[in-house]
Amino acid sequence: MSRLRSSRGQSNPYSIYTKLRAMGDVVPAPWGGYLLLSHELCDHVLRSRKWATFDAEWRARQGGGTRWDAPASIMLSQSLQGLNPPVHTMQRRTLGNVFDNATLGALRGPVTRIAETLLDRLAEQLRTAKEADFATTVGEEMPAATISHWLRLPESDHDLLKALTHGQGLAQELLPSKSQLAQANEAAEGLRTYFTPLISERRRTPGDDVLSRWIRVWDEIEPDRAVADEILFHLVMFIVIASLETTSTLLSNMVWVLDQHPAVLSWLRSHPEQVPRAVEEVLRYDPPIHLTTRVATEDTVLGGFHISRDEVVHVMLAAANHDPAHHPSPETFDIQRTESHLAFGGGIHYCIGAALARLEATVLLTSLIRRFPTLRVSVPPVWEPRVAFRRLTALYVTER
Numbered sequence: 001m002s003r004l005r006s007s008r009g010q011s012n013p014y015s016i017y018t019k020l021r022a023m024g025d026v027v028p029a030p031w032g033g034y035l036l037l038s039h040e041l042c043d044h045v046l047r048s049r050k051w052a053t054f055d056a057e058w059r060a061r062q063g064g065g066t067r068w069d070a071p072a073s074i075m076l077s078q079s080l081q082g083l084n085p086p087v088h089t090m091q092r093r094t095l096g097n098v099f100d101n102a103t104l105g106a107l108r109g110p111v112t113r114i115a116e117t118l119l120d121r122l123a124e125q126l127r128t129a130k131e132a133d134f135a136t137t138v139g140e141e142m143p144a145a146t147i148s149h150w151l152r153l154p155e156s157d158h159d160l161l162k163a164l165t166h167g168q169g170l171a172q173e174l175l176p177s178k179s180q181l182a183q184a185n186e187a188a189e190g191l192r193t194y195f196t197p198l199i200s201e202r203r204r205t206p207g208d209d210v211l212s213r214w215i216r217v218w219d220e221i222e223p224d225r226a227v228a229d230e231i232l233f234h235l236v237m238f239i240v241i242a243s244l245e246t247t248s249t250l251l252s253n254m255v256w257v258l259d260q261h262p263a264v265l266s267w268l269r270s271h272p273e274q275v276p277r278a279v280e281e282v283l284r285y286d287p288p289i290h291l292t293t294r295v296a297t298e299d300t301v302l303g304g305f306h307i308s309r310d311e312v313v314h315v316m317l318a319a320a321n322h323d324p325a326h327h328p329s330p331e332t333f334d335i336q337r338t339e340s341h342l343a344f345g346g347g348i349h350y351c352i353g354a355a356l357a358r359l360e361a362t363v364l365l366t367s368l369i370r371r372f373p374t375l376r377v378s379v380p381p382v383w384e385p386r387v388a389f390r391r392l393t394a395l396y397v398t399e400r
């Protein structure tokens with residue numbers, strides 16, 4: 001696992017997952033808990049009511065002075081991903097079908113404009129410097145610009161939101177270090193400082209945006225305004241942080257993976273209608289989130305292991321996406337696949353923003369292959385040394 005956390009391990013974690021899988025579909029972790037490596041078991045745990053996310057009660061049972069009572073961690077436990085039914089069901093319902101066909105249809109134009117503007121910037125950098133960092137110029141900017149358009153947030157806030165997301169994400173790492181937790185706590189405070197006045201301001205001057213709509217919904221449900229605002233804070237804050245780095249990683253991964261498969265890329269140029277399939281296969285082949293965690297709600301048996309109530313299992317999403325029992329020849333990048341994958345999770349916590357992420361990736365890749373027929377990666381990318389959330393810090397490209 002320490003190899004996985006290194007930058008080298010991140011450049012190819014899949015060979016490490018293969019070695020882990022050779023030890024079984026369930027592997028006890030040296031720090032406690034278990035790693036789940038098969039698609040079948042990961043899918044089962046995500047969908048089963050016998051498994052819960054580690055909510056505030058579970059975290060409190062772990063005692064003080066642990067990573068679980070860090071402010072950033074407590075904040076996550078009150079956000080959608082840290083809630084269990086019935087509170088989770090109720091809160092998720094209040095959001096409505098966030099990315100229904102009408103919303104996606106309305107977003108397509110703005111998302112296309114955002115992609116074109118960022119690709120103009122990329123073209124300009126390639127013209128002047130002959131090389132450009134796709135990750136920072138396009139990959140990280142596009143999700144920030146998209147979510148800001150949707151929530152009506154100013155462009156001047158993009159850098160702050162990206163930095164806060166990055167910091168808070170560290171609390172979700174597999175075994176965060178003290179300094180990572182300190183960064184996460186600082187970011188949690190920053191998120192509070194950013195979103196609290198935003199909610200008050202939208203309450204004062206509501207618009208036709210989605211946040212104003214959620215405020216109206218919560219004002220009808222919850223008579224105590226302070227309670228409503230606290231829930232709204234966790235909902236909107238988590239949606240923003242859940243949308244940024246994940247989608248950025250997908251967008252940059254797309255360029256890197258296709259660069260590694262020039263025959264597929266060249267076929268795609270003459271079959272642009274197949275771009276959504278390519279996006280789907282990138283999500284399977286190299287998903288942005290590599291693991292999520294669940295706890296047992298009762299004593300149970302999983303893959304032959306007796307697991308006690310409150311014990312943790314790490315659902316290895318990326319390993320499941322390379323399980324040969326579910327994905328034949330998993331190391332082959334094949335855009336004609338039709339099997340389901342776990343890049344967006346499964347069950348009641350299934351990603352709310354999957355459709356938006358797919359839209360951004362499809363729009364961007366379609367424009368990219370049309371506008372930059374000779375684009376190539378000039379230097380292999382650099383990954384941040386993390387395990388749960390993958391992140392390319394740089395992806396230099398050039399034109400041949």
Ligand code: HEM
Pocket residue numbers: 080081082092238239240242243244246247250287288289292293342343344345346348349350351352353354356357
């Ligand atoms: C490629 C981009 C993305 C990936 C790979 C991704 C992946 C995931 C995964 C794996 C989960 C489930 C986590 C778990 O079960 O513990 C999840 C949940 C979630 N995602 Fe995404 N996500 C992406 C983009 C987005 C976007 C664009 C948004 C919002 C606009 C978003 C909002 C959320 C939210 C709010 C949840 C929590 C849902 C719940 O707990 O009920 N995600 N995402």
